[in-house]
Amino acid sequence: MSKRKQLIAGNWKMNGSLAANEALVGELLAGVGQPACDVVVCPPGVYLGQLQRLLTGSPIELGAQNVSTHDNGAFTGDVSADMLKDFGVRYAIVGHSERRQHQAESDVHVAIKAKRALAAGITPIVCVGETLREREEGMTDFIVKRQLAAVIHLNGHCVSEIVVAYEPVWAIGTGKTATPEQAQAVHAVLRAQLKAATEHADRVRILYGGSMNAANAAELLAQPDIDGGLIGGAALKSADFLKIVSAAQ
Numbered sequence: 001m002s003k004r005k006q007l008i009a010g011n012w013k014m015n016g017s018l019a020a021n022e023a024l025v026g027e028l029l030a031g032v033g034q035p036a037c038d039v040v041v042c043p044p045g046v047y048l049g050q051l052q053r054l055l056t057g058s059p060i061e062l063g064a065q066n067v068s069t070h071d072n073g074a075f076t077g078d079v080s081a082d083m084l085k086d087f088g089v090r091y092a093i094v095g096h097s098e099r100r101q102h103q104a105e106s107d108v109h110v111a112i113k114a115k116r117a118l119a120a121g122i123t124p125i126v127c128v129g130e131t132l133r134e135r136e137e138g139m140t141d142f143i144v145k146r147q148l149a150a151v152i153h154l155n156g157h158c159v160s161e162i163v164v165a166y167e168p169v170w171a172i173g174t175g176k177t178a179t180p181e182q183a184q185a186v187h188a189v190l191r192a193q194l195k196a197a198t199e200h201a202d203r204v205r206i207l208y209g210g211s212m213n214a215a216n217a218a219e220l221l222a223q224p225d226i227d228g229g230l231i232g233g234a235a236l237k238s239a240d241f242l243k244i245v246s247a248a249q
């Protein structure tokens with residue numbers, strides 16, 4: 001069992017509406033009680049103001065799904081870390097595989113985003129993970145280490161302040177979860193890499209993401225280096241998300 005306070009983060013991706021968000025948050029707040037773990041939800045950016053209003057004073061924190069690589073200026077469509085901070089955002093997902101794939105985000109972009117978030121006092125949740133083909137070719141460790149190395153290189157000892165999320169691309173939205181042993185093996189590789197970069201690697205939380213659900217969460221969260229979950233589909237169903245929260249420490 002992990003030595004760290006676990007973190008359960010809901011990534012709503014591009015889902016929701018004013019009405020649906022209000023209903024979902026209402027159900028979450030009615031059931032969450034005093035959670036043993038940290039809990040955060042990451043709605044689409046346009047709803048951060050609504051969620052800030054709904055969550056203020058509650059045990060559920062607010063996260064963003066992305067942050068700009070820039071501070072401010074002529075970057076149409078971008079939202080800066082300081083702007084997110086204005087809305088009470090505590091965490092920002094950076095480098096999700098869907099953005100790496102569809103928005104051509106490189107390892108260097110992801111590293112800069114993590115740096116911008118840290119500078120604004122926002123904890124970046126840095127996503128890493130291999131595709132099915134990369135796993136089949138035996139490249140998993142190489143890929144995740146390359147992705148994390150860029151963040152370490154740019155952020156130095158500040159990496160002790162980040163959260164890492166291992167999300168195998170083949171497990172996202174597919175119902176194919178990594179086994180606890182497969183996930184733990186990669187988490188151990190990431191922990192060792194962090195240890196070489198900071199003496200505080202033991203306090204960095206490494207989340208698992210990819211078809212985590214109410215039925216498989218407890219077994220994954222029991223692994224020594226799995227410190228929480230980054231939840232997609234199951235974060236949109238209050239009963240499922242709350243069961244995952246209850247399974248965490």
Ligand code: 13P
Binds near residue numbers: 011096171175209211
């Ligand atoms: P699913 O839980 O839907 O597989 O999504 C995982 C994910 O991508 C969270 O960021």
